[in-house]
Amino acid sequence: MKRNPIFHIAMSLYSLIYFVPLLWMALSSLKSNQEITMDPLSLPTAWDFSVFAEAFSAGGLGKYAINSAIVTGISMSGVLLFGSMAAFAFTRLKFRFSKQILALITLGLILPLQSYFIAQNALFDYLGIKDTRLALILPYTAMGLPLAIWLFRAYIQNLPKEIFEAARVDGAGDLRVYQTILLPMLKPGIATVAVFTALSAWNEFLLALVYIQNDDLKTIPTGLLTFSTRYSTNYHLLFAALTIVTVPMIILYVIFNRKVIEGLTEGAVK
Amino acid sequence: MFKGKRLIAGMAVGLLGLAVLTGCSKGDSADKVLRIATPSLGDSELPVWEAAKASYEAAHEGWTVEFIQQDDDLYSTVGLPTLLNGKNSPDAYFEWAGARLDQRVAEGFAADISTDIESSGLKDLFNDGAFAGYDSGGKLSMIPRARDVTNVLWYNVDMFAKNGVTPPKTWDELNTVCAKFKSLKINCFVQGNKDLWTVGNWGGHIISRVAGEALYAETLQKKKPMNGPEFIKGLTVLSDLAKNGYVNESVNSIADNEAASLFFQGKAAFHPIGSWLVGTQQDQAPDFKMDFINLPAITDGAGDQDSIMAVFTGYIVNAKSSKKTEVLDFFKELYSPENAKKIADSGTVLLVKSLAGGTLDPLTAKINALLDGAKVVVAPPDTGFELPVADALNAAQAEVIGGKSTPQAALDAAQEKVAALK
Amino acid sequence: MKPTARWIPYFLVAPAFAIFTLAILGPIIATFGLSLTDWDGFSTPSFIGLENFVRAFNDKVYTSSYGHAAIYIVATLVLEVLVGLILAGLVSAKRNTTFYRVAFFTPVMLPLVVISVLWSFLLNPDLGILNRILDQVGLESWKHIWLGDQSTALLSISVISGWIFAGFYMAIFYAGFQRIPSTIIESARLDGASELQLLRQIKIPMIKNLTEVAVLLCVTGGIQVFDLVYVLTNGGPYDTTQVPTTYLVRVVFRDQQMGYGSALAVILTLVVVGFGLIYNKLRTKDDSVVEY
Numbered sequence: 001m002k003r004n005p006i007f008h009i010a011m012s013l014y015s016l017i018y019f020v021p022l023l024w025m026a027l028s029s030l031k032s033n034q035e036i037t038m039d040p041l042s043l044p045t046a047w048d049f050s051v052f053a054e055a056f057s058a059g060g061l062g063k064y065a066i067n068s069a070i071v072t073g074i075s076m077s078g079v080l081l082f083g084s085m086a087a088f089a090f091t092r093l094k095f096r097f098s099k100q101i102l103a104l105i106t107l108g109l110i111l112p113l114q115s116y117f118i119a120q121n122a123l124f125d126y127l128g129i130k131d132t133r134l135a136l137i138l139p140y141t142a143m144g145l146p147l148a149i150w151l152f153r154a155y156i157q158n159l160p161k162e163i164f165e166a167a168r169v170d171g172a173g174d175l176r177v178y179q180t181i182l183l184p185m186l187k188p189g190i191a192t193v194a195v196f197t198a199l200s201a202w203n204e205f206l207l208a209l210v211y212i213q214n215d216d217l218k219t220i221p222t223g224l225l226t227f228s229t230r231y232s233t234n235y236h237l238l239f240a241a242l243t244i245v246t247v248p249m250i251i252l253y254v255i256f257n258r259k260v261i262e263g264l265t266e267g268a269v270k
Numbered sequence: 271m272f273k274g275k276r277l278i279a280g281m282a283v284g285l286l287g288l289a290v291l292t293g294c295s296k297g298d299s300a301d302k303v304l305r306i307a308t309p310s311l312g313d314s315e316l317p318v319w320e321a322a323k324a325s326y327e328a329a330h331e332g333w334t335v336e337f338i339q340q341d342d343d344l345y346s347t348v349g350l351p352t353l354l355n356g357k358n359s360p361d362a363y364f365e366w367a368g369a370r371l372d373q374r375v376a377e378g379f380a381a382d383i384s385t386d387i388e389s390s391g392l393k394d395l396f397n398d399g400a401f402a403g404y405d406s407g408g409k410l411s412m413i414p415r416a417r418d419v420t421n422v423l424w425y426n427v428d429m430f431a432k433n434g435v436t437p438p439k440t441w442d443e444l445n446t447v448c449a450k451f452k453s454l455k456i457n458c459f460v461q462g463n464k465d466l467w468t469v470g471n472w473g474g475h476i477i478s479r480v481a482g483e484a485l486y487a488e489t490l491q492k493k494k495p496m497n498g499p500e501f502i503k504g505l506t507v508l509s510d511l512a513k514n515g516y517v518n519e520s521v522n523s524i525a526d527n528e529a530a531s532l533f534f535q536g537k538a539a540f541h542p543i544g545s546w547l548v549g550t551q552q553d554q555a556p557d558f559k560m561d562f563i564n565l566p567a568i569t570d571g572a573g574d575q576d577s578i579m580a581v582f583t584g585y586i587v588n589a590k591s592s593k594k595t596e597v598l599d600f601f602k603e604l605y606s607p608e609n610a611k612k613i614a615d616s617g618t619v620l621l622v623k624s625l626a627g628g629t630l631d632p633l634t635a636k637i638n639a640l641l642d643g644a645k646v647v648v649a650p651p652d653t654g655f656e657l658p659v660a661d662a663l664n665a666a667q668a669e670v671i672g673g674k675s676t677p678q679a680a681l682d683a684a685q686e687k688v689a690a691l692k
Numbered sequence: 693m694k695p696t697a698r699w700i701p702y703f704l705v706a707p708a709f710a711i712f713t714l715a716i717l718g719p720i721i722a723t724f725g726l727s728l729t730d731w732d733g734f735s736t737p738s739f740i741g742l743e744n745f746v747r748a749f750n751d752k753v754y755t756s757s758y759g760h761a762a763i764y765i766v767a768t769l770v771l772e773v774l775v776g777l778i779l780a781g782l783v784s785a786k787r788n789t790t791f792y793r794v795a796f797f798t799p800v801m802l803p804l805v806v807i808s809v810l811w812s813f814l815l816n817p818d819l820g821i822l823n824r825i826l827d828q829v830g831l832e833s834w835k836h837i838w839l840g841d842q843s844t845a846l847l848s849i850s851v852i853s854g855w856i857f858a859g860f861y862m863a864i865f866y867a868g869f870q871r872i873p874s875t876i877i878e879s880a881r882l883d884g885a886s887e888l889q890l891l892r893q894i895k896i897p898m899i900k901n902l903t904e905v906a907v908l909l910c911v912t913g914g915i916q917v918f919d920l921v922y923v924l925t926n927g928g929p930y931d932t933t934q935v936p937t938t939y940l941v942r943v944v945f946r947d948q949q950m951g952y953g954s955a956l957a958v959i960l961t962l963v964v965v966g967f968g969l970i971y972n973k974l975r976t977k978d979d980s981v982v983e984y
Binding site for chain 1 (some may be wrong): 356358530554
């Protein structure tokens with residue numbers, strides 16, 4: 001395992017494929033439209049960061065971010081709470097139809113979104129919840145549940161049975177066991193599920209596109225698309241918006257990279 | 271155990287409650303909110319609407335006006351039907367006269383305003399004859415907005431002057447002009463056809479000139495096949511432009527606003543698009559000098575060679591709304607002489623009396639003159655006819671201008687698509 | 693265990709099941725029903741039997757959309773899974789590679805829409821940097837209207853997809869490599885195996901299960917690709933990048949043909965689920981490999 005400079009040089013060069021586009025995006029936001037169209041490869045001539053404030057206020061990016069945060073936060077909480085509850089019942093408690101119900105929910109792991117969104121759209125129309133945040137929260141929660149239940153089940157199965165039995169002997173009811181014993185032990189699983197559901201909800205596009213027309217309720221992906229159509233020729237403003245959306249996520253990701261990578265890969269592979 | 275249950279129940283109720291709270295918007299049809307749906311108003315027109323809203327709200331205690339704005343392409347397809355069928359459906363909404371208006375009437379989303387427009391006093395604001403074309407089945411069903419010419423050839427005035435070129439009057443002259451620009455390594459036309467309707471309008475206009483307006487309309491109404499000889503001949507005119515290298519290569523990969531932007535940057539001599547380019551130019555390139563000509567006369571064309579392609583736009587009062595009076599009152603504010611002037615400055619000429627004697631922006635005035643003088647008005651494929659049929663024709667035109675198919679092959683494919691429709 | 697009270701398991705499962713039924717299960721059943729009707733979304737649906745399915749199989753745009761998806765899948769198997777495997781082999785062969793792993797994974801967590809908008813600029817024929825770079829290094833003839841030319845559009849989308857997801861598969865494989873008992877690796881090293889031999893003869897065979905999962909993910913994900921195509925080309929030019937999902941969205945939400953769209957959705961469902969089931973049947977469980 002000797003140090004090998006060629007390896008690191010080659011890998012660093014390859015990393016450029018990832019950095020250059022993102023860097024170009026960030027730098028272009030500091031250039032004028034004229035500079036971008038005439039010489040897209042040049043560096044900005046002036047480092048004027050006011051464009052970010054302009055993009056933020058003109059495009060309502062704050063609004064979109066808040067919407068994304070609300071929708072993601074509620075969906076994720078719902079998935080964690082309801083998913084862990086159901087997984088506990090499926091794994092540790094005997095009851096009628098448990099196999100059948102679990103099998104139905106497991107179906108959700110393989111079904112593509114397109115299998116059901118037409119009728120879901122009609123149903124939401126009928127219920128009058130389109131153009132409300134509920135129209136995103138409901139499906140995002142439902143879409144996150146199968147995986148959450150599946151992952152939580154695997155975690156619970158790995159916990160020693162004796163812990164639960166001992167609690168029983170001490171006279172604790174099942175709900176108490178769930179709350180005081182299971183939840184704390186489930187922490188690593190919760191982190192994985194949380195990352196996976198949160199990122200899926202944060203980035204979801206198709207349902208957000210179909211269900212939300214009201215600009216005040218749009219989430220980041222659709223809001224940004226609206227922004228990019230509206231300012232499609234105001235390049236530096238558009239790049240500034242893209243940068244604003246990207247940078248916080250990259251910072252969060254760099255801080256929590258292990259959890260994020262684990263959460264996303266485990267979520268997908270299970 | 272009791273504690274546990276309460277906690278979980280509490281969390282669940284809290285979650286659902288939060289979801290409902292954050293999600294649901296208020297209100298039923300009897301609230302005091304006036305909802306008006308429209309494609310994006312743009313930076314120059316929006317302030318006028320805001321002003322009208324402010325004065326309406328000041329005059330009508332307790333009422334608020336809400337604008338539901340959507341991206342144009344979305345609005346004209348799935349956006350509007352979704353709004354109409356949703357909760358809080360708009361009380362009034364932008365629409366195109368013609369086939370689309372008739373459809374809204376049939377679906378029960380368009381109120382007959384023949385008498386109300388008079389009693390409300392809104393009618394007095396309009397020109398004589400402003401209401402022609404805004405009725406459905408003999409009943410006035412729209413508050414007129416404007417007549418938009420959807421296809422003229424805009425040209426770069428400075429570029430023409432610099433190269434000593436004069437605007438062509440016939441198709442042969444157009445070809446000569448394009449050949450000259452080509453020799454100067456300048457794109458003759460720039461067009462952004464990513465969404466297919468821009469070449470759809472431009473080529474549709476050409477086809478109507480060659481095949482004749484009647485045949486054009488009958489074909490799009492599915493009474494005649496798409497791949498008849500006249501249509502092929504019409505599409506060949508477009509195909510020749512592309513073959514000669516007069517159209518930007520990126521035509522099918524860029525959007526309409528990108529093409530406009532390239533035109534303003536001096537990357538092409540002509541940009542074939544509608545009268546709304548005036549507003550775009552004032553927003554984006556106020557120093558840019560442009561002018562337009564109508565589509566030049568095509569030799570041996572069966573249609574009227576001075577025909578214009580235009581759409582009539584307006585606002586429908588939703589038949590399901592109980593706020594007809596309020597809607598009409600709001601439009602009285604919006605169409606006030608002062609506001610009408612400002613909207614005209616942004617490139618849209620409302621059909622109101624107050625503008626008759628006023629001074630319009632010269633380009634807008636010239637567009638108006640074109641509209642007033644036209645004997646034959648041709649409807650664009652996508653707003654004048656059924657959408658799937660228009661899509662088939664537009665796709666064929668895109669293939670031809672992109673050099674992918676011959677006019678014959680493209681129209682054969684279009685006919686196949688149309689035949690598959692019910 | 694028997695629950696301490698009979699209602700408890702039902703109480704625990706009820707919210708999850710209710711939400712799942714309302715948002716997914718019910719709509720799926722309804723979609724199957726709607727696929728047998730002619731419906732515009734608003735009026736009363738009329739039953740037309742299997743007519744929609746007959747129409748789908750005769751719809752050239754729809755049938756060809758599966759061809760495009762197939763090309764995309766093959767391309768991404770190489771550009772995502774294979775490249776991911778190579779990257780994982782590289783980063784697991786040395787120490788101090790956290791930086792690369794973090795870097796290569798970055799695009800996975802950004803919204804696809806953001807990435808698509810960014811790439812549509814990078815590839816823009818008039819102001820994109822790719823064409824400018826080609827210009828400046830003297831490869832003018834390589835310049836293309838990448839997303840507007842039917843010979844390059846689908847391939848461009850696949851390459852962008854590879855740019856995004858290669859890091860994802862790398863992370864999966866890397867995690868697998870980390871779980872291989874170090875004694876096996878060390879003893880192979882002592883026997884004089886090179887890093888390449890190690891990778892081909894020990895590491896890759898030992899994560900066979902993971903590669904199978906990765907292929908399954910890539911294929912079923914590939915059939916469902918939407919965001920990228922919708923923003924980059926929306927099926928154009930001339931429907932040559934039309935994939936089942938973008939066409940489905942067009943039929944349903946532009947042309948308002950809900951019944952026909954439902955039939956297309958049913959076909960897509962059957963393809964995805966069918967592939968998943970068959971693939972799982974074919975996979976042989978092998979105990980000598982590392983489980984994830």
